[in-house]
Amino acid sequence: MHPLKRISLSLVLATAFATACGDDGSDTDNSSTGGPITATNATATDTPTTADPTADPTNGATTNDPSTTNDPTDPTGDPNDPFVFDETPPEQLVQLDRMGMPAVATAVISKELKDNYNASTPSDDAASTFVPDIVMNLVGLHAALDDDLMTRKLVPCAKDTCVAQAAPLVVPDTLQIDISKQAGFPNGRRLTDPCVDITLAVVMLDLSAPGQTAATLADVPVNPPKNDKEFAPEFPYLAAPH
Numbered sequence: 001m002h003p004l005k006r007i008s009l010s011l012v013l014a015t016a017f018a019t020a021c022g023d024d025g026s027d028t029d030n031s032s033t034g035g036p037i038t039a040t041n042a043t044a045t046d047t048p049t050t051a052d053p054t055a056d057p058t059n060g061a062t063t064n065d066p067s068t069t070n071d072p073t074d075p076t077g078d079p080n081d082p083f084v085f086d087e088t089p090p091e092q093l094v095q096l097d098r099m100g101m102p103a104v105a106t107a108v109i110s111k112e113l114k115d116n117y118n119a120s121t122p123s124d125d126a127a128s129t130f131v132p133d134i135v136m137n138l139v140g141l142h143a144a145l146d147d148d149l150m151t152r153k154l155v156p157c158a159k160d161t162c163v164a165q166a167a168p169l170v171v172p173d174t175l176q177i178d179i180s181k182q183a184g185f186p187n188g189r190r191l192t193d194p195c196v197d198i199t200l201a202v203v204m205l206d207l208s209a210p211g212q213t214a215a216t217l218a219d220v221p222v223n224p225p226k227n228d229k230e231f232a233p234e235f236p237y238l239a240a241p242h
Contacts, residue, residue, distance in 0.1 A: 037064070041051035061067040095119050101186070102195050108137040108170075108203075131171060136204060138162055147206065155209035167202045191231055191238070194218035 097118045099105060109117045110133050115132055124130070139159055146156040146197055157165060177188035185193035197218035205212050229239035 098173070100175050101170050101199065102189075103169050103199050104134075104173050107141070107176060108134045110137060122174050125172035125174075127168075128171070134170065135159070135163060138166070141204065155206045155212060156204060156207040161206055161208075162203055165207060169199070169202060192226075194221060194223060194225070199220050 068102060095118070098120075100122070105114065106116055109130065113130065113133055120129065142156060142159070142162070149156050175186070175189055177183070181187050183197055184190060185195040189195055194215075197220070198214050200206070200222060201212075201217045202216045205216060227239055229242075231237050231239055
């Protein structure tokens, strides 16, 4: 295949799926929310008490043992714990974004529905709330990209075949893992998995065609095959930013 055609296909696919495997940015449209929403906790003020002048000042006295004193600014209650967790009750928070399978909210949910999608739940997905919109956008992707796939001697999937292949992955939009099976996307998601290339293959290619599998586009590859910096050997494993 001519190099210019290969570059053209890569650019078009990369544009359609702007969120790559290592960079799932928020798909939230905050224009209707006026920006980030934060929750605050009200703190009750203790009622002042009057000291009893007849009381024994040594009675009930306590010592300030650093090993037993909790830092009030540390919600974990353990000053030696390096991890600090927000304990704000869920009912005081507002859901602004969600991300299960990569590229679903990015590529196959229409802009005017993104806020509704991000505020919804997998139960809404299972009820097929967003299925018509997903199918419409899937058809649009094929209209734009099928000729490029065929130029590479690849066989695009027909609409019904694409929906049948993709539905178990994106409806509901959750990332699942079965610990009895081998790890690797879509069974979990390792940092090195070419998950966007795999997702693209499932929604764009006829996986029953000879020589075509979910790894076909990962073998091209459409997205960069590796990081420009190595992963760290310890948690959280991500490479340090430039």
